Amino acid sequence: MLAMLALIYWQTVIYTTRQTDETIDAEITGLAEQYRERGLAGLVAVINERSNPERGSSMLYLLTDQRQNPLAGNLSRWPDLEVQRDGWLRFRLDPAGGKRSDGPHIAQATSFVLAGGVQLLVGRDLAESTAFRNRIVQALAWSGGLMLVLGLVGGIVFSRRALARIEAINRTSDRIMAGEFGRRVPLKGVGDEFDRLAQNLNAMLDQIERLMAGMRQVTDNIAHDLRSPLGRLRSRIEVALIEPPAPDGSQAERYREVLQQTIGEADQLLATFTALLDIAEAEAATPRAAMAPLDLAAFAHDLSDLYEPVAEEKGLRLATRIPAGPIEIRGDRHMLSRAIANLLENAVKYTPAGGGIRVGLETDGDQASLTVSDDGPGIPAEERERVFDRFYRLEASRTTEGNGLGLSLARAVVELHGGTITLADNAPGLVARVSLPLAPGALPPPQ
Amino acid sequence: MKLLVVEDDREAAAFLIKGLKESGHTVDHAADGRDGLVLATTERFDAIVLDRMLPGMDGLAIVAALRASDNATPVLILSALDQVDDRVRGLKAGGDDYLTKPYAFSELMARLESLLRRGSGGKTETKLKVGELEIDLLARTVRRGTAEIELLPREFRLLEYLARNAGHVVTRTMLLEQVWDYHFDPQTNVIDVHISRLRQKIDKGFAKPMLHTVRGAGYCLKAA
Numbered sequence: 128m129l130a131m132l133a134l135i136y137w138q139t140v141i142y143t144t145r146q147t148d149e150t151i152d153a154e155i156t157g158l159a160e161q162y163r164e165r166g167l168a169g170l171v172a173v174i175n176e177r178s179n180p181e182r183g184s185s186m187l188y189l190l191t192d193q194r195q196n197p198l199a200g201n202l203s204r205w206p207d208l209e210v211q212r213d214g215w216l217r218f219r220l221d222p223a224g225g226k227r228s229d230g231p232h233i234a235q236a237t238s239f240v241l242a243g244g245v246q247l248l249v250g251r252d253l254a255e256s257t258a259f260r261n262r263i264v265q266a267l268a269w270s271g272g273l274m275l276v277l278g279l280v281g282g283i284v285f286s287r288r289a290l291a292r293i294e295a296i297n298r299t300s301d302r303i304m305a306g307e308f309g310r311r312v313p314l315k316g317v318g319d320e321f322d323r324l325a326q327n328l329n330a331m332l333d334q335i336e337r338l339m340a341g342m343r344q345v346t347d348n349i350a351h352d353l354r355s356p357l358g359r360l361r362s363r364i365e366v367a368l369i370e371p372p373a374p375d376g377s378q379a380e381r382y383r384e385v386l387q388q389t390i391g392e393a394d395q396l397l398a399t400f401t402a403l404l405d406i407a408e409a410e411a412a413t414p415r416a417a418m419a420p421l422d423l424a425a426f427a428h429d430l431s432d433l434y435e436p437v438a439e440e441k442g443l444r445l446a447t448r449i450p451a452g453p454i455e456i457r458g459d460r461h462m463l464s465r466a467i468a469n470l471l472e473n474a475v476k477y478t479p480a481g482g483g484i485r486v487g488l489e490t491d492g493d494q495a496s497l498t499v500s501d502d503g504p505g506i507p508a509e510e511r512e513r514v515f516d517r518f519y520r521l522e523a524s525r526t527t528e529g530n531g532l533g534l535s536l537a538r539a540v541v542e543l544h545g546g547t548i549t550l551a552d553n554a555p556g557l558v559a560r561v562s563l564p565l566a567p568g569a570l571p572p573p574q
Numbered sequence: 575m576k577l578l579v580v581e582d583d584r585e586a587a588a589f590l591i592k593g594l595k596e597s598g599h600t601v602d603h604a605a606d607g608r609d610g611l612v613l614a615t616t617e618r619f620d621a622i623v624l625d626r627m628l629p630g631m632d633g634l635a636i637v638a639a640l641r642a643s644d645n646a647t648p649v650l651i652l653s654a655l656d657q658v659d660d661r662v663r664g665l666k667a668g669g670d671d672y673l674t675k676p677y678a679f680s681e682l683m684a685r686l687e688s689l690l691r692r693g694s695g696g697k698t699e700t701k702l703k704v705g706e707l708e709i710d711l712l713a714r715t716v717r718r719g720t721a722e723i724e725l726l727p728r729e730f731r732l733l734e735y736l737a738r739n740a741g742h743v744v745t746r747t748m749l750l751e752q753v754w755d756y757h758f759d760p761q762t763n764v765i766d767v768h769i770s771r772l773r774q775k776i777d778k779g780f781a782k783p784m785l786h787t788v789r790g791a792g793y794c795l796k797a798a
């Protein structure tokens with residue numbers, strides 16, 4: 128800013144200086160012409176004309192003879208001239224000869240010697256241009272000063288504002304760390320960097336809250352849903368120990384039976400633990416999974432192939448509608464096979480004999496959609512989200528085998544792959560739709 | 575067979591050794607990594623059962639050390655870590671099989687015996703013969719006696735695996751892993767149904783069954 132002001136000042140100086148120089152030069156040119164055409168008499172006349180104070184010009188003229196007696200002009204005598212560096216002459220102008228009474232002015236001039244020893248002085252009172260320059264300087268100084276003040280004030284105001292915003296964020300963070308986990312950083316709503324920062328912080332806090340809720344849920348689940356089977360297991364053993372020995376000597380057989388059942392229960396529990404750990408790992412979204420190119424078409428074929436006899440055994444038709452492929456995604460085959468197998472197993476488990484299951488695969492833009500649909504009893508609309516909760520079982524299926532973790536794991540795995548899983552009415556039945564992003568650069572097969 | 579068990583948990587080791595001895599093997603035991611490595615390098619074993627979490631040395635480091643000294647003794651790794659990543663790492667380090675704890679003893683036995691069999695030469699055959707069952711791996715045809723049996727591709731793969739392990743128990747997990755390359759625990763009896771399908775094709779109508787169910791363990795293809 129200041130540099131600009133300096134520039135303006137400098138330009139102004141140059142301009143006024145040049146103007147003076149040019150004006151004087153122009154005058155001289157004009158006078159020279161008059162002298163050529165009309166001789167000395169003509170020159171005298173022109174000078175007298177131009178020296179007329181009524182004209183109000185700041186030009187100075189003096190024509191003298193060789194003894195410096197004035198012949199024409201508006202200067203009373205030949206002044207004391209100083210030769211300046213730029214080739215021009217400068218002299219002090221008496222106020223009496225000048226127009227103002229505010230002290231001596233400086234004048235800029237040049238002189239000539241004409242034929243016959245006649246001397247001519249042509250100059251300009253610099254007072255006006257000096258005054259002009261001063262006014263510019265004043266204006267510049269004022270604006271400079273104003274800018275400085277405004278800058279300072281603005282700077283203070285802005286930094287106070289910024290500090291206040293940061294302070295707000297700090298205060299909120301302190302409260303959150305002290306335990307108020309529901310708090311969020313306030314947004315001003317103006318969409319500036321501070322708002323963006325606040326938004327990001329809030330998003331992080333949401334994520335933390337989700338993870339904490341997930342962890343709480345797991346411990347709750349473990350407490351409740353794992354205690355029951357363990358309790359059962361324990362009771363079974365306890366009862367067998369309390370029972371009086373059978374008189375017919377078949378006690379060993381009885382014990383054997385109980386032990387066998389116990390192993391079965393223990394295996395179930397272990398499966399549940401494994402499933403819980405898998406879900407936790409998938410949800411933590413820091414997977415140690417091996418994401419590699421995976422052909423979803425082949426994948427869907429293989430899995431359907433594995434479950435086809437199971438379906439048939441139960442009296443169900445398993446149909447597939449899978450295009451030729453390859454339909455490439457980036458995924459972990461092991462985790463995905465677990466997830467989709469859960470969907471297939473559910474379909475087989477809950478569809479009554481005579482029904483049908485279908486595995487479908489299609490692409491839509493940059494997404495691949497894998498569906499497992501059946502024409503069984505389906506899931507009522509209001510439960511379609513809750514079934515993804517750990518250990519959640521529909522009332523109707525409480526007695527069917529299973530630990531209620533299948534869909535939880537399916538969702539955790541699918542989301543880990545950047546996809547979504549939704550349930551909908553297959554009218555009748557259920558359709559589970561898994562959407563996964565296609566691998567970048569993958570071309571869907573021609574439909 | 576001469577086996578080495580490297581396991582620091584005393585009770586687990588006791589169970590394991592008892593079971594292995596009862597199956598007719600001679601068993602040596604090391605309770606920590608360093609001892610295990612010393613034994614493994616100074617004596618000849620037919621197979622090693624190695625716990626991954628050992629005091630003094632990481633089980634995987636032991637396997638890597640063995641392999642680095644050109645010791646190709648088959649190693650079965652036991653671990654409580656069951657993530658796919660861990661399995662991959664175990665196999666990459668040079669392990670031949672990876673079993674997660676807790677395991678069914680029958681599972682361990684079946685896999686161990688599979689490892690022991692593997693040790694004896696890796697010839698690539700084009701035909702597998704089990705009793706009167708003949709499997710042509712190139713033509714992808716199967717015949718039992720004089721009868722030609724039509725199998726679906728997946729049934730063929732299943733039979734091939736059973737035939738390669740003929741006379742020995744293969745567990746459901748082994749089948750799911752080796753024939754289908756899946757590593758999850760199915761809630762439904764998928765494998766059982768596939769076996770039953772296969773059974774329908776190769777045993778039905780014949781005098782003696784070849785595909786047997788071994789209760790509590792798995793299945794076994796045996797010459798009639």
